[in-house]
Amino acid sequence: MTQKSSAAGGRRNSAVLITGAGGEVGHGLIRALHDSGRRDIVALDIRKLDREIRSLCMETFVGDICDAALLGRLLATFEITEMFHLAALLSTRAEFTPETAHDVNVGGTLSLLQLAAEQSRSHGRRVRFILPSSIAAYGIADLETKAAAGKVLEDDHLMPTTMYGCNKLYVEHLGRYYASHYRQLAQDRIDNILEFRGVRFPGLISADTVPSGGTSDFAPEMIHAAAQDEPYACFVRPDTRIPFMTMPDAIQALLQLANAPEDALSRHVYNLQSFNPSAGELAKIVQGAFPNAEITFEPDLQRQAIVDSWPADVDDSAARRDWGFAPEHDLDTAFSEYLVPRIRARYTEA
Numbered sequence: 001m002t003q004k005s006s007a008a009g010g011r012r013n014s015a016v017l018i019t020g021a022g023g024e025v026g027h028g029l030i031r032a033l034h035d036s037g038r039r040d041i042v043a044l045d046i047r048k049l050d051r052e053i054r055s056l057c058m059e060t061f062v063g064d065i066c067d068a069a070l071l072g073r074l075l076a077t078f079e080i081t082e083m084f085h086l087a088a089l090l091s092t093r094a095e096f097t098p099e100t101a102h103d104v105n106v107g108g109t110l111s112l113l114q115l116a117a118e119q120s121r122s123h124g125r126r127v128r129f130i131l132p133s134s135i136a137a138y139g140i141a142d143l144e145t146k147a148a149a150g151k152v153l154e155d156d157h158l159m160p161t162t163m164y165g166c167n168k169l170y171v172e173h174l175g176r177y178y179a180s181h182y183r184q185l186a187q188d189r190i191d192n193i194l195e196f197r198g199v200r201f202p203g204l205i206s207a208d209t210v211p212s213g214g215t216s217d218f219a220p221e222m223i224h225a226a227a228q229d230e231p232y233a234c235f236v237r238p239d240t241r242i243p244f245m246t247m248p249d250a251i252q253a254l255l256q257l258a259n260a261p262e263d264a265l266s267r268h269v270y271n272l273q274s275f276n277p278s279a280g281e282l283a284k285i286v287q288g289a290f291p292n293a294e295i296t297f298e299p300d301l302q303r304q305a306i307v308d309s310w311p312a313d314v315d316d317s318a319a320r321r322d323w324g325f326a327p328e329h330d331l332d333t334a335f336s337e338y339l340v341p342r343i344r345a346r347y348t349e350a
């Protein structure tokens, strides 16, 4: 279902396509692209988008990325030059319906890569395909190995234990395959038919939205609960440590990577991170900012095992070197300049 009609008659409008546009990252990305002057945003989500986000888009669609007819319509209607493929079922949700997660996270991504390849072929310019993957692509055997691993490099410890992690690791490979080897034996193949660029996000923390369906959600849930004077029972142990970054830094990183010159890139997928407090350290900072915060620890063994398999830290030096990744917020300024003032304002206004 189209929510706004295209100005185009017979001609195809050039467009940047954003899937999963209604999610946490999608909202921020659409605002940032619009602020940077983009007026060619086409957004797709399984649910109807907020009016405010719709108003920033050239056109929006409600539908499933696995719907071949819908993707066919996109192909026929637009000349897509860039895709930010954000739609996915996250790590906790995917463990309840792994086959559906596979359909969306793998099947949907494969269909979009194919759409990108067909678009490149039809308009003769290589589509740039941007994919957020995550630290869920890693899988570390036990806590001793996690402690010894330190800052994990992109090519190490790739033994994910979740369906989401397996899906993301595989679609990273699919992206690399489409970019470099697609139909390598076919007579009419086009070399390097698309550009594929991926990031492995750490846990993301937004002042504006509370995530759902992820296993890194304990951090944003803790902060938002404290700001609303609600007690929070954290589902991981206080010593649990994984990397995080703020949502504005995540959006900025996606845009920086999308705009980086191709010859600067030495790899297809890059680690990113900003800070990595333990859940206990985080609770202390949250209690410092919101003195009434009531935080307890009631680990859920299964979700704990997932977070324990993710690295405590990642090596993001390739992203820093190749395309200038430099997050604005460290742990202190994430709280003092972004999270606390904005979350306070949000719940005071509400």
Ligand code: AKB
Binding pocket: 090, 091, 092, 133, 134, 135, 136, 164, 201, 202, 203, 204, 213, 214, 215, 216, 217
């Ligand atoms: C999740 O928890 O599933 C995501 C992630 C870290 O991949 N936020």
